[in-house]
Amino acid sequence: MTARTTRTLAAALSLTAALAISGCSSDTGSGSGSKADADKPKMTVTGAFMPEPVNDKMAGAFMVIKNDSKTADKLTAVTSPLSDDLQIHETKDQKMQQVAAMDVPANGELKLERGGSHVMFMGLKSKPKVGDKVTVELRFEKADPVKVDLDVKERTYNAQNTSAH
Numbered sequence: 001m002t003a004r005t006t007r008t009l010a011a012a013l014s015l016t017a018a019l020a021i022s023g024c025s026s027d028t029g030s031g032s033g034s035k036a037d038a039d040k041p042k043m044t045v046t047g048a049f050m051p052e053p054v055n056d057k058m059a060g061a062f063m064v065i066k067n068d069s070k071t072a073d074k075l076t077a078v079t080s081p082l083s084d085d086l087q088i089h090e091t092k093d094q095k096m097q098q099v100a101a102m103d104v105p106a107n108g109e110l111k112l113e114r115g116g117s118h119v120m121f122m123g124l125k126s127k128p129k130v131g132d133k134v135t136v137e138l139r140f141e142k143a144d145p146v147k148v149d150l151d152v153k154e155r156t157y158n159a160q161n162t163s164a165h
Contacts, residue, residue: 042067049063066109069106072103073104075104089119133150
C-alpha cells in the first residue's frame with residue numbers, strides 16, 4: 001500500500017510538473033510571466049497610414065488594431081510629435097464625433113478606416129509629404145502602449161485590407 005501510494009504521488013507530481021513546464025513554454029502568452037501579464041492584451045497594428053494633409057490644420061490616420069488576447073480593451077488616447085491635439089473619432093449617422101475611447105474586442109480588431117472610426121490630428125506642427133513617416137503612440141486601458149509609424153500616402157489612397165465583416 002505504501003509503495004502504491006508513493007507511485008501514485010510520484011505520477012501525480014510528474015504530471016503536474018509536465019503541465020507547468022508546457023504552460024511556461026507556450027507562445028500564446030497564457031501561463032508565462034505573472035497572472036497580470038497573462039491577462040494583459042497585446043495589440044498589433046497593420047495597414048497604418050495617413051493621407052497627405054491638404055494643409056497644416058488637420059489630418060487623419062487609419063489602421064487596423066488587432067487584439068489576439070482573451071481580454072477586451074479600449075483605445076483611450078493617441079499621441080504624436082506632429083500634433084499636441086490628437087482625437088479619437090467615430091462616424092455615426094454620417095456625423096463625425098470625438099469619443100473618449102474605442103473598444104478593441106477580445107480576439108478581434110478595431111478598424112480605423114475612411115468613412116468610419118479614425119484618429120484626427122488637429123493643428124499640425126508641420127505638413128508631412130508623401131513618403132514620410134509619422135510616429136504615433138497608441139494608449140490603451142489595459143495593454144501596453146504601442147508605437148506605430150504611419151506611412152504618408154497620396155490623398156486618394158485607400159487601404160486594401162478593409163474586408164467586409
